Amino acid sequence: MGLGVGMGLNMLLLVAMVATNIFSLYHLASIRNPPNPPAPPVPDHLLRHLSTIRATITHLAAHASAASAAGNAAIPPELIRYTDERRLPLGRSVVTEQDIFPFSVGTACQSHPDLLSRFMNYTAFKPCPDDADLAESLMVHGCFPLPRRRCFSLTAPKSPSSLPTNPFPSSLPAAAVRWSRFTCKSFDCLTRLGRPGFDLSIDSPKWMEQSDATGLTIPVFFKYVQAANSGPLRLGLDIGGGTGTFAARMKERNVTVVSTTLDLGAPYNEVMALRGLVPLHLTMQQRFPLFDGTMDVVHCDRAVNRWIPVTTMEFLFFDIDRVLRGGGLLWIDHFFCKAVDLNKVYVPLIGKLGYRRLKWVTGNKTDVGGTKYAEVYLSAILQKPIKSS
Numbered sequence: 001m002g003l004g005v006g007m008g009l010n011m012l013l014l015v016a017m018v019a020t021n022i023f024s025l026y027h028l029a030s031i032r033n034p035p036n037p038p039a040p041p042v043p044d045h046l047l048r049h050l051s052t053i054r055a056t057i058t059h060l061a062a063h064a065s066a067a068s069a070a071g072n073a074a075i076p077p078e079l080i081r082y083t084d085e086r087r088l089p090l091g092r093s094v095v096t097e098q099d100i101f102p103f104s105v106g107t108a109c110q111s112h113p114d115l116l117s118r119f120m121n122y123t124a125f126k127p128c129p130d131d132a133d134l135a136e137s138l139m140v141h142g143c144f145p146l147p148r149r150r151c152f153s154l155t156a157p158k159s160p161s162s163l164p165t166n167p168f169p170s171s172l173p174a175a176a177v178r179w180s181r182f183t184c185k186s187f188d189c190l191t192r193l194g195r196p197g198f199d200l201s202i203d204s205p206k207w208m209e210q211s212d213a214t215g216l217t218i219p220v221f222f223k224y225v226q227a228a229n230s231g232p233l234r235l236g237l238d239i240g241g242g243t244g245t246f247a248a249r250m251k252e253r254n255v256t257v258v259s260t261t262l263d264l265g266a267p268y269n270e271v272m273a274l275r276g277l278v279p280l281h282l283t284m285q286q287r288f289p290l291f292d293g294t295m296d297v298v299h300c301d302r303a304v305n306r307w308i309p310v311t312t313m314e315f316l317f318f319d320i321d322r323v324l325r326g327g328g329l330l331w332i333d334h335f336f337c338k339a340v341d342l343n344k345v346y347v348p349l350i351g352k353l354g355y356r357r358l359k360w361v362t363g364n365k366t367d368v369g370g371t372k373y374a375e376v377y378l379s380a381i382l383q384k385p386i387k388s389s
Contacts (some may be wrong), residue, residue, distance in 0.1 A: 079120035082147045108142030116143065123151045133181055136262060139283050154178060167248035167275040168204050176274055177267045184266070195266045197243030207249050213364045214334065214377040216365040218249050221331060223382050230327045233296045237288065237323060240303025244272035244279070251277070255297070260288075284308060284316065293325040299333060306337040306346075306375075308388045312351060321353055326386040330355060336365050342376055355382035 006351045085100045092099040109116045115138050122129055128151035135146055160173040172187060179185045190198040197203050207218045226234060233255045238246050241259025250257045260282040272279040280289070284303070298320050308316065311359075320330060337346055342362065359381040364370065 016176065058162075069120065074117065074351065075120075076117055076120040078122065078124060078149065079117065079147065080171050082120070082149075103147070104145050105147050106142065106144045108144075109138065109147075111140060112141050112143055115141070116147075120147060120149065122149060125152075128154060129274050130154055130180055132263065136264065139281075139286075140262075142285060144283065144286055163276075165276060167244070167251060167277060168200055169275070172198075172200070172271060172274055177270050179267075182266065190266050197245065197268070198271065200245075200265070203243070203245045206245050212363070212366075212377075214359075214361050214379045216331070216359065216379050216381070218253070222253070225329065228327075228329070228356075228358055228383050230329055230383060231296070233329075235295055236297040236299065237290065237295050238299045238301065239320075240283075240301045241272065241279070242301075244270055244275050244277040244358050246299055246301065247272075247273060247277045257297075257299070258290075285312070288319055289324050290323045292322050295323045295328060296325060297329045297331065298324050299331045300335065302334045302336065304332075305335055306341065310345060310349065314352070317350065317353060321384065324384050326384055326388075328384050329358075330380075330382045330384065331379060332380045332382070335380075336370065337378075339364075339374050339376045342378065346378070350380075350382075352384070353384070355384055357381075358383055 083103045083105065085102055087100055088098070104186045115134065119131065119134055119138060127301075138144075138146060151372060156176050156178045158175045160176045163173065163176070174186060184193065184195075187198045191202075207216075212218055233250075233253075236247075236250060236255055236257040238244075238257050238259040241247060241257075241261050244259050244261075247257035247259050256278075258278040259272060259282045261272060261282065262281070263269055269279040269281055282288070304313070304316070324330060332350070334343050335346070357380065359379070361380070362376055362378050365375040365377050369375065
């Protein structure tokens with residue numbers, strides 16, 4: 001297989017070099033012994049072809065060099081098998097207008113071949129490696145979607161006899177969590193280390209009691225919903241949902257909320273699922289896997305703040321706009337930034353959406369970080385206008 005890959009790369013390099021020379025000869029022939037009028041400029045399409053071919057040569061040369069240095073044996077067989085494009089068994093599809101089934105791997109994965117190789121280095125049809133942390137590491141480095149694997153996912157050692165139907169149970173079944181990859185081996189340990197969301201007695205008052213001057217509660221939010229005539233709330237998205245307490249409170253009001261979350265050293269996804277809620281294992285960089293205009297409400301908690309680059313945040317807010325229906329509501333909850341940047345950077349950024357302000361409140365962030373960096377909070381409820389064209 002390694003010889004075949006090497007020969008294929010050499011053939012592509014040869015074809016690319018020959019094509020470059022042909023275009024170069026064409027160009028030289030067109031300007032040799034020019035007539036009295038000046039020679040016409042090289043056509044744009046030829047320049048584009050030359051640029052593409054040169055970029056291909058550079059890419060293939062680098063790829064060939066890396067393959068030669070590492071050896072083709074270093075490429076996991078399952079990665080090669082997954083990334084092969086295969087022809088559809090029934091021929092060309094009238095739905096996709098293709099006769100192949102393309103593979104799906106994020107382009108940023110090629111920047112982290114060592115991590116990707118480790119992720120795909122497993123034995124097919126056997127239990128998967130215990131490498132959920134490796135998968136998250138690839139995701140936060142921009143490698144998404146991750147390739148699928150043909151191995152059996154690991155489970156908790158014991159299956160609990162029952163699971164809570166109430167999203168605020170008196171206790172969570174610790175036996176239903178796979179603790180092997182975490183430093184802490186219990187919910188008490190996570191709480192002692194200050195990881196939020198794992199002691200539900202502490203977490204349950206959130207969004208039911210006002211936490212500070214800029215905090216909004218769910219009962220207050222629904223008063224604005226009624227006043228805005230936004231229509232019924234049925235579906236929502238919570239960005240940075242932790243263990244799912246916001247989704248749990250909305251579930252009590254018959255609103256189904258899916259929440260984005262990462263583990264990052266604690267079982268956030270598993271605990272959210274144990275509470276009967278839906279976790280979306282997503283990073284902040286990923287496009288929401290939701291169709292346009294399908295959400296009635298989108299909630300952004302403190303995970304969306306000034307740590308995100310401004311242009312990246314613009315793309316994030318416009319992806320929120322994409323999934324939010326006309327008349328739907330965006331709840332910005334405790335967004336924080338430096339006070340000097342609020343009106344200069346972030347108010348204009350949010351203003352680009354053109355949403356109607358139903359509630360807008362700011363205040364000083366008074367914790368240690370807020371005092372050190374002169375930060376402020378912004379909480380707002382905004383309504384998306386109807387945009388039919």
